[in-house]
Amino acid sequence: MQSMNDIKLKILEVTKRRGFYWKSYEIYGGLGGFYDYGPLGASLKDNILQLWKDYFVTKEGFLLLDSPNIGPELLYIASGHAEKFTDYMVKCKKCGHVFRADELLKGHVDNPEKLDAEGLWKNIKEKGIKCPDCGGELTYPEKFHLMFSTRVGMDKNAFLRPETAQGIFINFPIFYRLNREKLPLGVAQIGKGFRNEISPRQGLLRLREFNMAEIEVFIDPQEKFLLGDVRNISLPLLTREGKEYRITVEQAVKMGILSEPMAYFMGKIIIFLEKIGIDIKKVRFRQHSREELAHYSRDTWDCEVLLSYGWVEIIGIADRGDYDLKRHMEYSGKDLRAFRRFKSPKKRKIKRLRARMEILGPLFKNDARKIAEILENMEYEGGNIEILLEDRKIKIPKNAYEVVEIEESVGGERFIPQVIEPSFGIDRILYAILEHSYYERKDSGYKVLKLKPRVAPIKAGIFPLVSKEPLTTKALEILKIIRDSGVSCYYDDSGSIGRRYARADEIGVPFCVTVDYTTEKDNTVTIRERDSTLQKRVRISELPEILELLSDEKINFESLDENV
RNA sequence: GCGGGUGUAGUCUAGUGGUUAGGACGGGGGCUUCCCAAGCCUCUGACCCGGGUUCGAAUCCCGGCACCCGCACCA
Structure with a gap:
C-alpha cells in the first residue's frame, strides 16, 4: 500500500517526464502559479473540454460565448470584484504574521470592511489592536488586490477577468433574444481566468492563470425546473450543518436540501465526472458555510474530490440569485430583465x-x-x-x-432572472483525472494511467513485434492509415515489445496495435487493451473503424469480436 | 506574506572546500529479440540565479527565484 504522498510525487514525476505539464518560465527562474501544458497535457485538456461541451452545451441546448479576458474597470466595480477582491492587510512587526485589517476590527467597529487604509489605521491605533498571535505592533494597512490590473490604451484602467461569468451576464439581453426570449437559458463559456493569489501552491491546483468552463443558467423562479433524467442519480452531500446524506437528486429536492436547478446540475456533474474518469466514490458536494459564501452568492456547493492533497474543490455550483444582473443594471443603466408572459x-x-x-x-x-x-x-x-x-x-x-x-x-x-452557476476548474479536473487514473501493476509495479479512451491524449500505439523488416514497414503503413482516419497514434520500434507496451501504459494509451509474423500471412494485427493486457486479432482493413469506435467508446474492447 | 525544509542531466539521486561532479533509469544509434521495461556495445546530458568569503565553492555566507510542509489567504 502506497501512501498518498507517494502518489503525488509519482504523478509529478510522470507528468513532467512524459510531457503533460510543467512550470512555466523555468529558464528565467520560474514564476509562481503558471504552468505550461505539453503535448499530452494540452491534448488531454482539449479532450476534457470536448466532452464538457458535448455534455453541458450540445446536449443541454445551451449557448456558447467567447468573450475577452480583459474588461473595463467599471465592469468589475459593478460586479463587486473591485471592492471585494481588495483586502487591506496588516503585518505583525514582531512575529511577521499577516492579517486582514478588517477582520481584526470586527467587533470593535461597525462595518470595518468599508474603511479605507487611513480609516483602518486610525481605528487600529485608537482601539489598541495588537497582533492576535503574539501581541506585537502592526504595520500600516497595505492594499492587496486579487485581480490583475492593467491599462488599455494610454489611460483606461482595466482588469484581467477573475471569472468568465461577467462576460455572460453583461450579454444577457443578446442571449435572451437569441434564445427567442425563453427561459431557462444556459450560456456557457470556456476560457481563462486570472487571480493574483498571494501564494500559489500545489501545482495545477492553485494557479494564477487558469482554465475554467462556466455556465450561467438564467431561470424564472416562478417556473418549475424539471429534473429530467437525473432524478435518480445518487448525490453525496455534506451540508453546512455537517450532516451527510447519500440521496437521489429527487429526494434532495423533496427534503428541501437543494433547489431543483442546483440538484439537477449536481446530478449532471456526477454523470460527467464518471464519463471523464473521476472515481465518483471519491466525490462529494459540500455546502459553503455562511462566512464562506462569495459576495454574490446565496448558496454554494463545492464539488470536491478526494486527492492526495485532501478534499479539493473542482467545481462550484453557486446560486447567484439576481445579484449580477441587478448590479449591471444599476451601473450600466441598461435593462437586463426578462419578460414573463401571463397565462x-x-x-x-x-x-x-x-x-x-x-x-x-x-x-x-x-x-x-x-x-x-x-x-x-x-x-x-x-x-x-x-x-x-x-x-x-x-x-x-x-x-x-x-x-x-x-x-x-x-x-x-418584466423581472430579473435568477442565476445558477456551475463553474468548472479545468486544471483541477485534469489533475484529478490523473490521480484517479494512476495505478501500478500488481505483479511488476509498472505505472499505468487508466485514462478513458475518450480523454486519452493518444489512442493507439503502432508497433512491429520486433524491429525488423518487413514488420517495421508494415507497421509504418498502418500508422499512416490510422492517422489518416483521424485517430491520434504513434509508432515505436525501440527496445523490446514489452518495453513499448509499458511506455504506452504510463501515458494512458488505451490500445496498442502490434504487427507480427502472422500479419504477412493473413493481413491481421493484434490489438492490446491497456488494463487487461488482453489481445484480440483483427483484420487490417477493419482496423481504422475499430480503433475509431474504441476511441469514441462506441464499443468496448470486451465486446469486440475477433473477426479473422 | 511568515516559520521550517529543499534546489546536482529529461527523471531519481551520490557527492559537505581541492583534478576531467559519480551512478541508476530514460533518450538517440547499433547488435540481439516471434508479445509485456531481458541483455550487450556506444553516444547524449546536470551543480536554480546573482553577489560575497577563499588561492580554490555544487559544498560556507548573503540576497533573489522556485518547490515541499505548516500558518495565513483562497471572493
Whole structure:
C-alpha cells in the first residue's frame, strides 16, 4: 500500500517526464502559479473540454460565448470584484504574521470592511489592536488586490477577468433574444481566468492563470425546473450543518436540501465526472458555510474530490440569485430583465393622459413631441405632473393634457432572472483525472494511467513485434492509415515489445496495435487493451473503424469480436 | 506574506572546500529479440540565479527565484 504522498510525487514525476505539464518560465527562474501544458497535457485538456461541451452545451441546448479576458474597470466595480477582491492587510512587526485589517476590527467597529487604509489605521491605533498571535505592533494597512490590473490604451484602467461569468451576464439581453426570449437559458463559456493569489501552491491546483468552463443558467423562479433524467442519480452531500446524506437528486429536492436547478446540475456533474474518469466514490458536494459564501452568492456547493492533497474543490455550483444582473443594471443603466408572459392577459382599468399638442406646442417648442410621448406613456396617479426630460425637471400645466380612463390588457411583466452557476476548474479536473487514473501493476509495479479512451491524449500505439523488416514497414503503413482516419497514434520500434507496451501504459494509451509474423500471412494485427493486457486479432482493413469506435467508446474492447 | 525544509542531466539521486561532479533509469544509434521495461556495445546530458568569503565553492555566507510542509489567504 502506497501512501498518498507517494502518489503525488509519482504523478509529478510522470507528468513532467512524459510531457503533460510543467512550470512555466523555468529558464528565467520560474514564476509562481503558471504552468505550461505539453503535448499530452494540452491534448488531454482539449479532450476534457470536448466532452464538457458535448455534455453541458450540445446536449443541454445551451449557448456558447467567447468573450475577452480583459474588461473595463467599471465592469468589475459593478460586479463587486473591485471592492471585494481588495483586502487591506496588516503585518505583525514582531512575529511577521499577516492579517486582514478588517477582520481584526470586527467587533470593535461597525462595518470595518468599508474603511479605507487611513480609516483602518486610525481605528487600529485608537482601539489598541495588537497582533492576535503574539501581541506585537502592526504595520500600516497595505492594499492587496486579487485581480490583475492593467491599462488599455494610454489611460483606461482595466482588469484581467477573475471569472468568465461577467462576460455572460453583461450579454444577457443578446442571449435572451437569441434564445427567442425563453427561459431557462444556459450560456456557457470556456476560457481563462486570472487571480493574483498571494501564494500559489500545489501545482495545477492553485494557479494564477487558469482554465475554467462556466455556465450561467438564467431561470424564472416562478417556473418549475424539471429534473429530467437525473432524478435518480445518487448525490453525496455534506451540508453546512455537517450532516451527510447519500440521496437521489429527487429526494434532495423533496427534503428541501437543494433547489431543483442546483440538484439537477449536481446530478449532471456526477454523470460527467464518471464519463471523464473521476472515481465518483471519491466525490462529494459540500455546502459553503455562511462566512464562506462569495459576495454574490446565496448558496454554494463545492464539488470536491478526494486527492492526495485532501478534499479539493473542482467545481462550484453557486446560486447567484439576481445579484449580477441587478448590479449591471444599476451601473450600466441598461435593462437586463426578462419578460414573463401571463397565462391570460390581465385586464385592468387605468388612467392615462392624452397630450394636447395645441397647448404643448407653443409652450415647449421643439421639446413638445418628446414631452407628449412621455405623458402618453405614463400612468396617471393624480396631482400635478412634473416630468424629467434630459435631466431637466419640467412642470406640465394642467390644461396641456386630458385624463382618460381606459381598460388595458397587460400581457406579462418584466423581472430579473435568477442565476445558477456551475463553474468548472479545468486544471483541477485534469489533475484529478490523473490521480484517479494512476495505478501500478500488481505483479511488476509498472505505472499505468487508466485514462478513458475518450480523454486519452493518444489512442493507439503502432508497433512491429520486433524491429525488423518487413514488420517495421508494415507497421509504418498502418500508422499512416490510422492517422489518416483521424485517430491520434504513434509508432515505436525501440527496445523490446514489452518495453513499448509499458511506455504506452504510463501515458494512458488505451490500445496498442502490434504487427507480427502472422500479419504477412493473413493481413491481421493484434490489438492490446491497456488494463487487461488482453489481445484480440483483427483484420487490417477493419482496423481504422475499430480503433475509431474504441476511441469514441462506441464499443468496448470486451465486446469486440475477433473477426479473422 | 511568515516559520521550517529543499534546489546536482529529461527523471531519481551520490557527492559537505581541492583534478576531467559519480551512478541508476530514460533518450538517440547499433547488435540481439516471434508479445509485456531481458541483455550487450556506444553516444547524449546536470551543480536554480546573482553577489560575497577563499588561492580554490555544487559544498560556507548573503540576497533573489522556485518547490515541499505548516500558518495565513483562497471572493
